[in-house]
Amino acid sequence: MPFIEVAGQQIEVDEDGFIQDPSKWTPEVAAFLAKGEGVDNLTDDHWKVVNYLKDYYEKHGIAPMIRKLCKDTGFTLKQIYELFPTGPAKGACKIAGLPKPTGCV
Amino acid sequence: MGHHGPTPEGFRRIPTWEVAKQPAERPKKPATPKTATKKTLHELGIVEVPDEHKVQAALERLHEQIKQRRSYMLAMESCVKCGLCQENCHTFLGTRDPDDSPVGRADLIRKVWKRYFTVQGRLFGKLVGAEDLTLETIQKWLAYFYHCTECRRCGHVCPFGIDTCEITMLGRQVLYWLGVVPALHADSCAAIHRLGNNMALTKSGAVDTLEFLSDEIEEERGFRVEFPVDKPDSDIVYVPSSADFMLNPDTLKGAALFFEYIGANWTITSRMIEAGNFGYLVDQYRTQRELVTRLLESAKQLGAKKIVWGECGHGWRAAKQYARTMADVNGIWHIPIVHIHDEIASYIVTNQLELDPSRITRPVTLHDPCNYARACGHVENMRIIIRKCVSEFREMYPNGERNFCCGGGSGVLFDDPEMYPMRIRFSQKKAEQIRETGVPDGPDGGILCAPCSICKAQFYPMVEEHELNVEVKGLLDLVGKALVFRGKETSGGKKW
Secondary structure (H helix, E strand, O other), rough: OOOEEEEOOEEOOOOOOOOOHHHHHHOOOOOHHHOOOOOOOOOHHHHHHHHHHHHHHHHOOOOOOHHHHHEEEEEEHHHHHHHHOHHHHHHHHHHHHOOOOOOOO | OOOOOOOOOOOOOOOHHHHEEEEEOOOOOOOOOEEEEEEEHHHHHOOOOOOOHHHHHHHHHHHHHHHHHHHHHHHHEEEHOOHHHOOOHHHHHHHHHHHHHHHHHHHHHHHHHHHHHHHHHHHHHHHOOOOOOHHHHHHHHHHOOOOOOOOOOHHHHHOOOOOOOHHHHHHHHHHHHHHEEEEHHHHHHHHHHHHOOOOOOHHHHHHHHHHHHHHHHHHHOOOOOOEEOOOOOOOOOOOOOOHHOOOOHHHHHHHHHHHHHHHHOOEEHHHHHHOOOOHHHHHHOOHHHHHHHHHHHHHHHOOOOEEEOOOOOHHHHHHHHHHHHOOOOOOOOOOOEEEEHHHHHHHHOOOOEEHHHOOOOOOEEEEHHHHHHHHHHOOHHHHHHHHOOOOOEOOOOOOOOOOOOOOOOHHHOOOOOOOHHHHHHHHHHHHHHHHHHHHHHOOOOOOEEEOOHHHHHHHHHHHHHHOOOOOEEEEEHHHHHHOOEEEEOOOOOOOO
16 A cells, blocks of 8 residues: 655555545645645635535545535536546545545446 | 437448558557555455466366356357457447457457367467467456446347357456456445445435435425435335436436326335445456345335336346346345336326426437346337437437447446546547437537436546537436426426
């Protein structure tokens, strides 16, 4: 398993760069992962999405339906793609510390 | 069932000159999916066979499997290399790599079979087309058996009736036992054993999503429809398609609206919450069995009289054709398993549904999911439904049993830099077909109806890659939209 190093802490990630233990997530980790997803600077809008995903995952153990994510954060899907060029599932979810989606997605 | 194209030749509509336009060429190294980590394999209870033992282990598994089934033996012995399958395979049409064709892929096993298990192969080796099994060949298996989307178009045209996809499935199974599995498939199978479904859905997440969909229906139509979960004494257990919970809200809503319309006593079960079965795609023993067993057990627990299947292609084949014989339960297999499309079509032909096609005004074309069309006989019923739901339906050609795959079949939904471009090439033929309908050309574009979660997951990015101005939707989406709830709804919602 590969590791990333953020603020002196070694964090295990899978081969696609998703962190393996959600409890290791910190805002610094998010900023580090964001760079790999083409997001150099996490703005308030980015944080709104990231925090929403993180809270949802903590509550339900799964990422939300994309349409619900849009409705609850007030962004259109197009805006989400503008914020996270690699998309909501593989970009935004990764930054928020969620696991890589499986199955037919 | 005939939905023949404008040319009577059907399959031969892809002229051979088109295939010959570009020279067939083998790449130095075929694009290969990333494989699972040790950790995931451990979750699946498998350990990768060390390289020095791989060849021997593979030969033992092959021998044991091929001896067991006459269809494998038929495939090994009967191919005359006529090439008909090649010109009918969307991966070959997209890549021009001879190994990336049905006969090319089957030969990766056939040559080995000849070398070790036939007299002529043992005596004369290469002279009779036999070849040693090496680690390089096993690496090629991984690439090419996961380029095959198991669409079975080749099996449909083979004059000898060889179902070449059965061979690539056999290859995938042997690879699984060797511990060589693409990460995407292994992770999905691990989710099945951990949580009971491919998507790693939780009950709490599903319930939250379903409440959200109830709210949406209320906003759009002015009345509320509930999605019961684990409701005891339900007549119907409904198994929605996997990505309905993530990407395809209108498909799930369509199913609920249909059940509401007919006044069904239905429920979704958290034990078998979605219809996918990645076991069927890589491990037809332990993993596939786990899910079909769950299915029958949960239906029994809830007292269901019928299991109704959602819009999932491979999962439907896995359940319809294998649940009864494969499930690890005795005595409760009398519960009928039907597909929701067949249910809806039966209500339509008996005039029990009021559907308003004027709510869907953009032109619509239909992609026949391979498992429906070539394995489960859905061709007519999908058309009975779609014609009643939309203002303008245009067939793409060829269609029905002669359709081309979306290019993502059997979970070939890899998104890594090596495999993603392959998906674009695999869907090239399909893109041509869609373009030819003219459906994307309207001022507001059109609708591509693709009633299967894998097809949808492939098309969402592929219509962008091929610059097709179409919105991807399911068939249930269209049903839900067109159903008229007299005295109940305040609006049909926005026009599509």
